[in-house]
Amino acid sequence: MAASLLLLLLFFTFQCQIRVLFSQTIPNQDDSYMKFVQKANTLPTREEYDYIIIGGGTAGCPLAATLSSNFSVLVLERGSDPNAFPSVLSQQGLANTLTDNDDGLNPFQRFVSEDGVENIRGRVLGGGSMINVGFYSRAQPEFFKSSGIQWDMTAVEKAYQWIEETVVSRPELSPWQSAFREVLLEAGVGPDNGYDLKHGVGTRTGGSIFDSRGRRHGAVELLNKADPRNLRVATQATVKRIIFSQSNGLSASGVLYSDFKGKLHKATISKNGEIILTAGAIGSPHLLLQSGVGPKSHLSSLKLPVVLHNRHVGQSMADNPRFGAAIVLPFLTPPTSVQVVGTLKRNIHIESLSSILPFSIFPPFGLLPPRSTAVNLSLAVFAGKFSTVSSVGSLRLDGRKNPIVRFNYLSHPDDVERCVEGVRKVGDLVNTKSMERIKTGDLEGKKGFKFLGSPLPENMSDYKLVGDFCRKTVTTFWHYHGGCLVGKVVDDNYRVIGIKKLRVVDGSTFSLSPGTNPMATVMMLGRYVGLKMLQQRLG
Ligand SMILES: Cc1cc2nc3c(=O)[nH]c(=O)nc-3n(C[C@H](O)[C@H](O)[C@H](O)COP(=O)(O)OP(=O)(O)OC[C@H]3O[C@@H](n4cnc5c(N)ncnc54)[C@H](O)[C@@H]3O)c2cc1C
Structure with missing residues (x-):
């Protein structure tokens, strides 16, 4: 379910005119x-x-x-x-x-x-x-x-x-990736490592195999x-x-x-x-x-x-389980792929992408102004991974063309612990001052985030609650x-x-x-x- 959600996000990300800016780039595709x-x-x-x-x-x-x-x-x-x-x-x-x-x-x-x-x-x-x-x-x-x-x-x-x-x-940061960088640093994911292809604890802009023209x-x-x-x-x-x-x-x-x-x-x-x-x-x-x-x-x-x-x-x-959350933004921002990563001490990594989700409206719906057929919303997706996975599974044949594989996601308590730490850090990110900008208010003026899919747990100090969130929302980071x-x-x-x-x-x-x-x-x-x-x- 969550995997389909990300595919959907990617779909809309790339359907819209993607604005990925690069300052250093490699030459044209070469298919010699x-x-x-x-x-x-x-x-x-x-x-x-x-x-x-x-x-x-x-x-x-x-x-x-x-x-x-x-x-x-x-x-x-x-x-x-x-x-x-x-x-x-x-x-x-x-x-x-x-x-x-x-x-x-x-x-x-x-x-x-x-x-x-x-x-x-x-x-x-x-x-x-x-x-x-x-x-x-x-x-x-x-x-x-x-x-x-x-x-x-x-x-x-x-x-x-x-x-x-x-x-x-080398990518030049899109508006959302710049904002995400700020959020990581504000939440204490330091030091600021600038642009670096090398691994390092802190906040870093990585490389891309997409050039300036995508x-x-x-x-x-x-x-x-x-x-x-x-x-x-x-x-x-x-x-x-x-x-x-x-x-x-x-x-x-x-x-x-x-x-x-x-x-x-x-x-x-x-x-x-x-x-x-x-x-x-x-x-x-x-x-x-x-x-x-x-x-x-x-x-x-x-x-x-x-x-x-x-x-x-x-x-x-x-397979490295993916954890995180998707938040509907109160403004439109250009969609971007991953350019920035925050790495914590225990090799827990948090990345983010922004995308646009257009919702279609049934055309003859009389209450709406004429020709209002769609509304676009921007989404911010926070996706976390940890490098060391203690839960393992196996691959076997069953006589068919493709093998059967089982990863046993989060079956080992150490993985639940890493996931809980990662989700808590995502919680820290969304609680930064910079993120106040993306909260929406209700009629009484109470402000909060509009989550798409499961909201982050409210009480992050409740280990069991956060662990259950990890298990309920687990999906793949595709790094099996x-x-x-x-x-x-x-x-x-x-x-x-x-x-x-x-x-x-x-x-x-x-x-x-x-x-x-x-x-x-x-x-x-x-x-x-x-x-x-x-x-x-x-x-
Ligand atoms: C959707 C997605 C997003 C990802 N995003 C990133 C990312 O942003 N950054 C990153 O670093 N990693 C990312 N990854 C992970 C990364 O791409 C993979 O870990 C890596 O490419 C795997 O390399 P490999 O050489 O092990 O396998 P592969 O690159 O998959 O190579 C195996 C090849 O063998 C061929 N093959 C298999 N069986 C046979 C056979 N019997 N006969 C002949 N050929 C065969 C396959 O067709 C395939 O071409 C992503 C992966 C996915 C799926």
């Missing part, structure tokens, strides 16, 4: 990557490459571009290229696609978790980075410390920069950095399973994928080649299970041949992760434990969500691991 993109049905039914990348998404694109500098690379992406859906290429068009029904082909794949929460996955070249809200922000230090990886932080910095020079712009620069543009002689990108190529060989210990040797006509193709890897799964937090554990890698009892119950028993595949699935965790499914080089020549490099390896928003770190990971692989192979 199209010269090495082709539909899977035009590819031979058998081919060999040095590297096969499954999933041309947020991590897959930078990884492919990096590996192509020295080796032949095939990217297999189940979705189409973004030019087939011009709406994903602009901030304004995004909402049309967001509200489209899922016809099995469009860039948004809808799913509902067993918790009953509606959610979305990317199904397009560029993955989630082509359908998201575009806020760009790097990971917090705790992410690196607790990830189980010995990071080379100089290489991490360079990998972030490699991404940022191509896809990130054009999206998703991960797909990182493919432009590839060596075109070495890269082939197949769209409408759905990988069905990974093929293994036992000749020299268990090892991945190829993949079977189908084109949109259902014809099967086989691609194999060369002697020192590898297969890398970058199919996202739902797609990667799903494909491992489909290929016979996962809990033996689960695979056997579905009569799937067990290639390798690993009870952790598909486990520790987490887990399923192939480091140390459980992959080692500290992202290699699948127990299988040679197979890695997983995407959000499924995360045990906590990086920073306020994960896209920056998922892209960085693709570049970082690509460079490490080149180093390991070339010396």
Whole structure:
């Protein structure tokens, strides 16, 4: 319900002339990557490459571009290229696609978790980075410390920069975002960190992958950095399973994928080649299970041949619950996407967007003046998230095309505690002096907020009441992760434990969500691991 509300808000946000002002921006959209993109049905039914990348998404694109500098690379992406859906290429068009029904082909794949929460996955070249809200922000230090990886932080910095020079712009704040900034600082969310792509406690303006004219620069543009002689990108190529060989210990040797006509193709890897799964937090554990890698009892119950028993595949699935409130404003303000974030000490983050909600009036309603058919209202939405989620769930197959996923939102008391802290901070924000401007009065002069949906709890000191509010209004922040965790499914080089020549490099390896928003770190990971692989192979 709350997810539909946000979709609705986004719809109206982008339907109206969005005014996003930028002071530093990157050049025009560059789709020169199209010269090495082709539909899977035009590819031979058998081919060999040095590297096969499954999933041309947020991590897959930078990884492919990096590996192509020295080796032949095939990217297999189940979705189409973004030019087939011009709406994903602009901030304004995004909402049309967001509200489209899922016809099995469009860039948004809808799913509902067993918790009953509606959610979305990317199904397009560029993955989630082509359908998201575009806020760009790097990971917090705790992410690196607790990830189980010995990071080379100089290489991490360079990998972030490699991404940022191509896809990130600096936004100039809209009126609502400026007001929100003031409100955060007034409520004590300090210090004021100005514009910063880095994580930090306090109030901060982040980057955006939308430029000054609202054009999206998703991960797909990182493919432009590839060596075109070495890269082939197949769209409408759905990988069905990974093929293994036992000749020299268990090892991945190829993949079977189908084109949109259902014809099967086989691609194999060369002697020192590898297969890398970058199919996202739902797609990667799903494909491992489909290929016979996962809990033996689960695979056997579905009569799937067990290639390798690993009870952790598909486990520790987490989604960051979204909490907050929507308030009807007593004036119209230009709609804007997220540009500013307030971060509290325990990695609790609060963002806001403004949008316009037009309400239609039935035309022949005689009491109204002629031609009064609609009224526009502005809304302010406060949306909060916490990075560390203790409530986890799982992903499993049930014989159908898509897996079943459960996140068990707020089932762990620590998450309820974090949510309560976040909601109380939203309460502090709405109680600032600056927010007095958006209160409306009744006939007796009593002032208050006009909430759309559930109002914030009146008594914020009542822990149970605020906790109940969290549970009642919980929805997704779309930052789901887990399923192939480091140390459980992959080692500290992202290699699948127990299988040679197979890695997983995407959000499924995360045990906590990086920073306020994960896209920056998922892209960085693709570049970082690509460079490490080149180093390991070339010396
Ligand atoms: C609505 C929405 C708004 C968001 N807003 C933001 C934001 O503002 N800022 C931010 O930082 N993050 C945001 N996110 C989150 C962010 O976009 C994702 O966390 C990130 O893009 C995930 O990257 P990934 O590489 O793990 O997966 P993806 O980018 O989803 O890549 C996986 C790719 O693999 C493909 N694939 C899957 N299975 C197969 C298969 N069997 N064969 C072939 N291909 C396959 C998929 O089609 C997809 O293209 C948002 C997400 C959503 C959904």
